[in-house]
Amino acid sequence: MKAGADIAAEADVAGGRQDTKEVILDAAEKLFAEKTYSAVSLRELTQAAGVNLAAVNYHFGSKDALLIALFRRGAIELNRARARLLREAEEKAGGATPPVREIVAALVLPAIRYSFTSTRLALYNQFVAFARGDGPAEAREMLDKEVGHLQRFALSLARALPHLPQHEVYWRLHFAMGVQHSLYTDMKRLETLSGGLCQLDDLDAVANRVIDFVTAGLEAPYTAKG
Amino acid sequence: MKAGADIAAEADVAGGRQDTKEVILDAAEKLFAEKTYSAVSLRELTQAAGVNLAAVNYHFGSKDALLIALFRRGAIELNRARARLLREAEEKAGGATPPVREIVAALVLPAIRYSFTSTRLALYNQFVAFARGDGPAEAREMLDKEVGHLQRFALSLARALPHLPQHEVYWRLHFAMGVQHSLYTDMKRLETLSGGLCQLDDLDAVANRVIDFVTAGLEAPYTAKG
DNA sequence: CATTGACTTAAACACTTGTTTGAATCTAGC
DNA sequence: GCTAGATTCAAACAAGTGTTTAAGTCAATG
Structure with missing residues (x-):
């Protein structure tokens, strides 16, 4: 033992x-x-x-338990870093709502850092597949907890984007996560697409790019249908 | 035989x-x-x-050959649909460049349609992992051809966004693909995050959402560093 | 120094994997 | 109606899987 x-x-x-x-x-x-x-x-x-x-x-x-432990190690660190940045942004804003751009930075920066230093985030999708498939209930609970952490960002964004209905905020937050995912999946495609022009080399430059793109997407005018 | x-x-x-x-x-x-x-x-x-x-x-x-055939079937259909929409947009614009929003629609609409009717797109990441891993050279060639199809969109976008340097266009196109991916991965997370409020039910509504977000991201002002 | 308990090791276990085989079945074409 | 070739089928194959076992190693403790 x-x-x-x-x-x-x-x-x-x-x-x-x-x-x-x-x-x-x-x-x-x-x-x-x-x-x-x-x-x-x-x-x-x-x-x-x-x-x-x-x-x-x-x-x-067991092998399954290893995957769970692995995901837990990564998720804890990531969410801790995100929460800290969001808290800092909120404190900086005093009682008011932080600007969208800073909320986005808090959400995105920790993940970008990981993209540069490790392959940690790349197994998120693997874990999702595992949890939804034959995986134990423990794995599903971890994913739910993960969602809980995102709620804080949904709330902050809703306050910063008062012209959007709640469900639209959720959708756009979801899209923002998709952009984030693109940093650790399919980077190979971007490299060959750009002929080697685009790479994960300059952290600040990449971070700015992501934040620019996501912020603009979140702040896009709301075009309700008919 | x-x-x-x-x-x-x-x-x-x-x-x-x-x-x-x-x-x-x-x-x-x-x-x-x-x-x-x-x-x-x-x-x-x-x-x-x-x-x-x-x-x-x-x-x-073999099992591997099945995966390759499966990916080929999906990729052919998808790229054909995308190319057709892009061509139509270009014809509609006469000699001029189509607006960003229509290029985005051509890129994104076929994938969104698939997201509603099948799980076809969900195995893209699987295939990438397979091809980069132990997979045969044939698989890698297919991915390269896939990138070739994207070049047409990179070109169109570069013309429609003359204020952006070429590599920035590549990056933003990459992000756009990330948003697209978010439609067939992690939809479960969005559903639980929104308490069931957000779902893949109304195709036109979802399409508009995606196109709004991506178009705004692509058209975001360019903030070069230093 | 001897003993305990955490750790490592090589070997074996039971089981599943993708693949192959050779006979059985089905379906056109003469 | 019969033959040839494509397809299906149950059974077996060798190789690889996660897991367990029991003996071994090592460092610290009494």
């Missing part, structure tokens, strides 16, 4: 090999993003991580 | 059972979208399609 894994986390960091649990998570993050959760075998995964085959089942219980 | 499969395609349509090849493609389209290419076994797939286990290998050669 395991026990002190959490306490003795940073056992021999300088020694070269970090905590096994985290080594596995890192390797899984990379491989699941490159291929697919179900396309990556535990043998391939553990070999890439440099750990024994049984390590995954020992430390996480 | 097979031979007359293509000619005798519509053998007994009225009899109840359509061509086996297409029954398999339809079932695969549905299942691959719901779960994942590698998460769907041939046994599950053939059972859902009501055909024998060996039918896939007989008609397509």
Whole structure:
């Protein structure tokens, strides 16, 4: 049985090999993003991580549990960063509503940072498919909690865009998430489309681009039908 | 050996059972979208399609070849529809450049239609992962050809948005594709986020929403850095 | 130093995977 | 009506899957 894994986390960091649990998570993050959760075998995964085959089942219980732990690690960090930025923007605005552009920045910046430093976000869709499919109820609950975090942004945007009906705000927030997704899926397509002209190199430039696009989309005039 | 499969395609349509090849493609389209290419076994797939286990290998050669054929069927139809709409918009504009909004409509409308009638588009990301991963060169070539079709839209948009440098046009076209993707991935999130308020029910309304958002994003002022 | 408990390891387990086979069935064409 | 070729079918195949086991290693504790 395991026990002190959490306490003795940073056992021999300088020694070269970090905590096994985290080594596995890192390797899984990379491989699941490159291929697919179900396309990556535990043998391939553990070999890439440099750990024994049984390590995954020992430390996480099962392959499914590994995916859940992996998603949890990423979701917590991401939502924490988003919430902090949104709070800062709200404080800066005093009692008033922050401008749309700053709400968008709070929503989008953490994800953009991840796009530059890791493949962490790329497995979101994988996890959704897993959760909706055969995945356990625990996975579905995590997705629901994820939605809960987005509600704060929906609220803020609704206040900043009073000319829009509530459901339109939801739709446009959804589209904004789609733009965000485009940063860690299909980047290859953009690179070949642009002949190598467009790449994830300058974080500030990319961030500005995304924020410009999304802000304009959110602020677009509302053309109700007939 | 097979031979007359293509000619005798519509053998007994009225009899109840359509061509086996297409029954398999339809079932695969549905299942691959719901779960994942590698998460769907041939046994599950053939059972859902009501055909024998060996039918896939007989008609397509392998599971991989089935995925490729599936993607090809969808890509051809989609690109054909897009190209037609773009051509019509250009003809309507005479020699001049069509307005951004109509270019966007040509790009987006066919995909939106598919989102309402089938799960066809949902496997795009799956296919990308497959092609970049262990997939055969044939798959990668298909993706490149896909990019080629997008070039026509990049060109049209560049003409309609002369104030933007070329690479910025590419980026924004990329974002537009991201918005499009949001229609067939994560719709569940939007539904729970909005408490069931937002759904894929009224095609024209959704189309207008998407076109409004994307057009505004594309036409956003260009804020070059430094 | 011996012992405990967390961790690692190699081997085996039961099971599912995609694919192949060879016989059975069906369908035109002479 | 019979033959030839396309299609279907049940059964088997080899390879790979996630998981479990039991022996082994190691560091800290008493």
